[in-house]
Structure formats: C-alpha cells, structure tokens
Amino acid sequence: MPSLPELTAEQREDIRRICGFACVRCGVTIYRYLALPTDKHADEPIGTLLCPTCHGLVEEGRLTPAQVCSFHANPVVRQRHFARDRLPFSNELPQLIVGGARLLRDTPIPVTVEGEPLLIFAPPRRGNGATRISVRLGGRDGTPEQIVDGNEWLPTNGSWHFLLRGDRYSIMAARGDGLAVLRIVSRSRIAVEHLRTTIKGRRVEVTPDWLEIDGKRYVDRISSGNLIGLEV
Ligand SMILES: [Zn+2]
Numbered sequence: 001m002p003s004l005p006e007l008t009a010e011q012r013e014d015i016r017r018i019c020g021f022a023c024v025r026c027g028v029t030i031y032r033y034l035a036l037p038t039d040k041h042a043d044e045p046i047g048t049l050l051c052p053t054c055h056g057l058v059e060e061g062r063l064t065p066a067q068v069c070s071f072h073a074n075p076v077v078r079q080r081h082f083a084r085d086r087l088p089f090s091n092e093l094p095q096l097i098v099g100g101a102r103l104l105r106d107t108p109i110p111v112t113v114e115g116e117p118l119l120i121f122a123p124p125r126r127g128n129g130a131t132r133i134s135v136r137l138g139g140r141d142g143t144p145e146q147i148v149d150g151n152e153w154l155p156t157n158g159s160w161h162f163l164l165r166g167d168r169y170s171i172m173a174a175r176g177d178g179l180a181v182l183r184i185v186s187r188s189r190i191a192v193e194h195l196r197t198t199i200k201g202r203r204v205e206v207t208p209d210w211l212e213i214d215g216k217r218y219v220d221r222i223s224s225g226n227l228i229g230l231e232v
Contacts, residue, residue, distance in 0.1 A: 001034040001058050001068070003156070004047045013125070015047045020077035021129035021151075022087070023051035025063075027076045028164050029087055029130035032153050034058075036072055037065035048072040052153050052162035086167050088131035090188035093123050097191035099211040099230075100220030107229040110192070110222050111211065114200040116144045117228070119180070119192065131190070135171055137178045138199030147171055147180075168193060202232070 007015070015033060022029045028051035036048045048068065050058065057063040076082055077089075088094060096104035104110060109117045120134040135148040139159070147153070147160050148171070163170040171180045181193040195206040205212040210219050213232050222229035 001037070001050075001055070001065070004033045004035050007033055007047065011047070015049060016129060018075075019049040019072065020075040021089070021124065022049065022075070022077045023054050024048055024068075024071040024075040025054040026051060026164070027082060027084075027087055028053070028169070029089070029151055030133065030148055030153050030162060030169060031151060036069060051164070053164065085187055086184060088133070088184050088187060088190060089129070090131050091123055091127045092188050094121055094131050094188045094190045096121070097185065097189065097208045099192075099206060099218070099222045100209065102220050102224070104222055104229060105224045107222070107224055107226055109227060110229045111204070111206065112228050112231050113202050113204055113213075114232075116199055118195060118197065118199070118204070118206075119182075121190070122150070131188075133169075133182070135180050136199075137171075137173070137180060137195075137197040139178075140173070140176050142198050142201055144199055204232075 023031050031049040031051050032055055033047050034050055036046045058068060096110055098104055098110050108122055109120050111118055116136055118136055122132040124130055124132060132150045133148055134150055136144055136146050139145040147155060153162060159174050161172045161174060167184045169182045178197045180195045183191040183193040185191050191208050192206050197204055203214050210217050211221060
C-alpha cells in the first residue's frame with residue numbers, strides 16, 4: 001500500500017476522524033497514512049491509518065487489501081469491545097512518569113538535548129482523539145531523526161521498528177541501541193519506561209526513576225509546568 005505524502009492538513013484530519021484516530025485494525029495511535037485500495041476515482045485521496053506493525057503485515061502479504069478495506073469500514077476503536085483505557089485516548093495533556101518520584105504535569109517537552117526535543121506530548125487537536133506523541137532520537141551517527149511526528153510514523157526504510165507489547169509502545173533502532181519505550185499507564189498518564197539515545201554527541205538515558213546525561217545521573221531534575229522540563 002503506498003503512503004500518501006501529499007495530503008493536506010484537512011485531508012489528514014478527515015482520515016484521522018474516519019479511522020477513529022488510530023490504526024483501523026488494532027487501535028494503536030502511532031500510524032502511517034496509507035492509500036486505501038479502491039475502484040473509485042475520486043478527486044480526493046482515500047486514505048486509511050495503519051500502525052507500523054499492521055502495515056508490515058500488508059507488505060508481507062499476510063493482510064490482503066480486501067481485509068484492510070473491511071477494517072477501514074469498521075475501525076476497531078469504534079467497536080464496543082475495544083478497551084480504550086489501555087491506549088492514550090485522552091483530551092488532556094498527559095501526566096508523565098519520568099526521571100524521578102514527582103509526577104510531571106503540564107510539561108509538553110520533558111527534555112531537550114542540544115535543542116532537540118526527544119519527546120513531545122500534546123492533547124489532540126479539537127479536543128478529540130488521541131494524545132499527540134512525537135519522538136526524535138539520534139540515528140546511527142547521532143544525527144537527530146524525527147521518527148514519530150504528531151503520531152505519524154515517518155521511517156520508511158526499516159531503520160526503526162515499532163512494537164506494541166502489552167501496554168507499551170516500543171520504538172527501537174534496527175541497528176544500534178537507540179530506543180524509546182512508553183508505557184500507557186492510563187488514558188492520560190504515560191511513563192517513559194526507557195529511552196536511550198546518542199544525539200549530537202550527547203549520551204542520554206531516561207527511566208521513570210532517573211535521567212542520565214553523559215554518564216551523570218540525575219533524579220527529579222525535570223520540572224513541571226514549563227514548555228520544556230529540562231534543557232541539557
Ligand atoms: Zn495496527
């Protein structure tokens with residue numbers, strides 16, 4: 001399934017709304033915008049949302065275009081049995097468990113390293129949908145790479161992997177040891193379970209309990225109520 005790079009902001013919004021702000025098959029809120037196989041020749045692109053895992057199944061031929069169309073017609077998040085509480089379907093900026101004992105509140109960007117925001121959290125646009133998550137980590141040579149931008153999964157060359165394991169979103173470098181694991185504690189509470197990257201020559205590791213920069217460990221150094229909780 002080809003991706004839809006030329007979408008306008010309005011078309012993206014339509015697709016998100018139609019799909020329920022998540023992968024139509026599994027409900028993960030990290031996704032790609034993909035062209036839906038269709039016979040119609042409408043002017044507007046008809047797109048759907050699939051998470052990297054479900055998109056991988058399509059690429060491997062384990063999920064047929066017809067199956068994707070039927071998931072699109074009846075997105076999983078709209079089904080009654082779907083458990084929304086294990087995924088970040090919140091209208092508020094989430095509280096964060098990261099780097100110490102204090103719960104981080106009202107802080108969209110917990111940490112920047114050399115001006116690079118590793119994680120950005122934002123409430124959904126128009127107060128409806130899922131927490132917007134952005135992830136930026138160092139690539140193999142430490143150059144910053146945007147991996148997730150407002151819930152959109154950007155890598156197309158297999159350089160990063162995504163996995164939903166239980167209540168965790170795991171993002172891992174295909175090579176090297178870069179990773180970001182976010183645990184969805186509840187709709188509006190997210191724990192940075194583990195983040196590890198080398199970016200612009202700085203080595204960073206973050207857990208719920210501490211933060212380590214260039215080998216030096218800090219606890220409770222990220223402050224609540226600021227746009228950026230800690231700049232290093
Ligand atoms: Zn999926």
